[in-house]
Amino acid sequence: MARRIRREIVQMSHRARAPHLGSCLSCVDILVAAYWSALNIDPQQPAADWRDRLILSKGHGAAALYATLAHRGFFPLADLATFNQAGGHLPEQPSPRGAPGIEAATGSLGHGLSIGLGMALAAGIQRLPYRVMVVLSDGECNEGSVWEAAMFAGAHKLSNVIAVVDFNRWQATGRSEEIMALSPLAAKFTAFGWSAQEVDGHDIGALAAALQATNCHPDQPTALIARTTKGKGVSFMEDDNNWHYRIPNDEELHAALAELAER
Amino acid sequence: MRNAFANTLTELATEDQRVVLLSGDIGNRMFDKFKAACPDRFFNCGVAEANMMSMAAGLAMSGLRPVVYTITPFVTTRCLEQIRVDVCYHHVPVLIVGVGGGLSYASLGATHHSCEDIAMLRVLPHMRVVCPGDAWETGAAVKAALGQDEPVYLRLGKKGEPLVHATEPDFEIGRAITIRDGSDVVLLSTGNLLPTAVEVAEKLAGEHVSVRVVSFHTVKPLDEAALADAFQAARVVVTLEEHSILGGLGGAVAEWLADQSAPQARLVRIGTADAFLHEAGDQAHARACNQLTAPQIAARIRSSLG
Numbered sequence: 001m002a003r004r005i006r007r008e009i010v011q012m013s014h015r016a017r018a019p020h021l022g023s024c025l026s027c028v029d030i031l032v033a034a035y036w037s038a039l040n041i042d043p044q045q046p047a048a049d050w051r052d053r054l055i056l057s058k059g060h061g062a063a064a065l066y067a068t069l070a071h072r073g074f075f076p077l078a079d080l081a082t083f084n085q086a087g088g089h090l091p092e093q094p095s096p097r098g099a100p101g102i103e104a105a106t107g108s109l110g111h112g113l114s115i116g117l118g119m120a121l122a123a124g125i126q127r128l129p130y131r132v133m134v135v136l137s138d139g140e141c142n143e144g145s146v147w148e149a150a151m152f153a154g155a156h157k158l159s160n161v162i163a164v165v166d167f168n169r170w171q172a173t174g175r176s177e178e179i180m181a182l183s184p185l186a187a188k189f190t191a192f193g194w195s196a197q198e199v200d201g202h203d204i205g206a207l208a209a210a211l212q213a214t215n216c217h218p219d220q221p222t223a224l225i226a227r228t229t230k231g232k233g234v235s236f237m238e239d240d241n242n243w244h245y246r247i248p249n250d251e252e253l254h255a256a257l258a259e260l261a262e263r
Numbered sequence: 264m265r266n267a268f269a270n271t272l273t274e275l276a277t278e279d280q281r282v283v284l285l286s287g288d289i290g291n292r293m294f295d296k297f298k299a300a301c302p303d304r305f306f307n308c309g310v311a312e313a314n315m316m317s318m319a320a321g322l323a324m325s326g327l328r329p330v331v332y333t334i335t336p337f338v339t340t341r342c343l344e345q346i347r348v349d350v351c352y353h354h355v356p357v358l359i360v361g362v363g364g365g366l367s368y369a370s371l372g373a374t375h376h377s378c379e380d381i382a383m384l385r386v387l388p389h390m391r392v393v394c395p396g397d398a399w400e401t402g403a404a405v406k407a408a409l410g411q412d413e414p415v416y417l418r419l420g421k422k423g424e425p426l427v428h429a430t431e432p433d434f435e436i437g438r439a440i441t442i443r444d445g446s447d448v449v450l451l452s453t454g455n456l457l458p459t460a461v462e463v464a465e466k467l468a469g470e471h472v473s474v475r476v477v478s479f480h481t482v483k484p485l486d487e488a489a490l491a492d493a494f495q496a497a498r499v500v501v502t503l504e505e506h507s508i509l510g511g512l513g514g515a516v517a518e519w520l521a522d523q524s525a526p527q528a529r530l531v532r533i534g535t536a537d538a539f540l541h542e543a544g545d546q547a548h549a550r551a552c553n554q555l556t557a558p559q560i561a562a563r564i565r566s567s568l569g
Contacts, residue, residue, distance in 0.1 A: 105348070108344060118324070
């Protein structure tokens, strides 16, 4: 499924002339583990009050989320052809209620975790059993609001919150660890009262196990630092930050699709 | 005003299980009754307003009715992007309550003054901007805000302001309240200068200048019918606010006026200067520095009548 979604994303970027392809490819396995293994969801009931929520706080990875939701059955695959098309409902970054399964409009970094905390508090008030998973980028952890949220969740022991950091070690214009002192990121979350661990962000089995195991910590929110590779799955895009903004031409599209062909 | 807010909110929250109060580490003892009545719906969010505002949006997206409360600049301009994106773009019913609007906390310095907040929040799509004129209007405004499904910014003064109304007025967001009638001047006051507006009208009445005083508590949406009537009824229409003359009620009325054909009355905008106040001093002093005492306002109106 992850290969299929990566194929979809590369085609969407090429067709819609949309950037952030490298960022989309790095979080695919996290989304597949979440939507196929960890989240308690029913695509036919996208607004059910008991559903687990996933917020893609790194909104520039929207194409990955759209492709995942469509393949999971939240809306027709054919709708992906409208990605970034004028008059459509699937802009380059998620819009509010843009499509079934979109829990929050993101794009401005550093908002999603706090919105997720609000949803997690609501679960407590309304006595609902759902969990809230928020996918952030490592560059996004530059934002002070992320750490405001981290402190609040730790103090309030919001055990129904899972933050997954897609740690691909790049942000828009450089190595994330050179721009801000991000490391040790898991230890930072631990210091803020979270249960934090590192995980291979491309090992769907390991991700699924880690996401499902979050109930082991009834008094703490969970942070997973997912070690990923930007551009994962296409050899000439992997760990090359030019693909933060670059859009594949026809030749690159065919080369990428060949690498991502069904085995 | 802030006690009227706390008491009304506690009453409403006792009846409506959706009401959740988020405080930015302020309101010591003021929310004791709320906390006792609704212990699982009060959160001290610390000194972290960006997170507090986004969490409120998340609560509202989940069907609850969050109320976010702290000192005005910190619940408005400090977290403006969270208001814009998480509250307004998502179009969810968050009630944002700022205490210490305008120069209420003058003695704490310009960091705690708030004379730009109306301007910045009223340009956000979906946002309602409500500035009650006394404690009675405050209670009524809280009920009105929680009785509808739109984001609202409620701008309060502090505590102990003079009352203008004798009882709770008939209150609707977007409908101005006439406090006293008059024919020469219409004085549109928003927020905590309403008692001063009444004082100005009484002073000018003694000089045979007839002043209508209107509590123009809602800056957005504008009560256009009240504006149309004001500009037909009088020679001079005055806007009065403890807010910059740029972008507040005066700015909003000026924008409206620019679209009208042949208005009869002249517009005079009275508010704080486009400047930071560097002097120490209490609210009365800060108002005097900004030409906002009753005698100063009366003199300005007198001169505008020629």
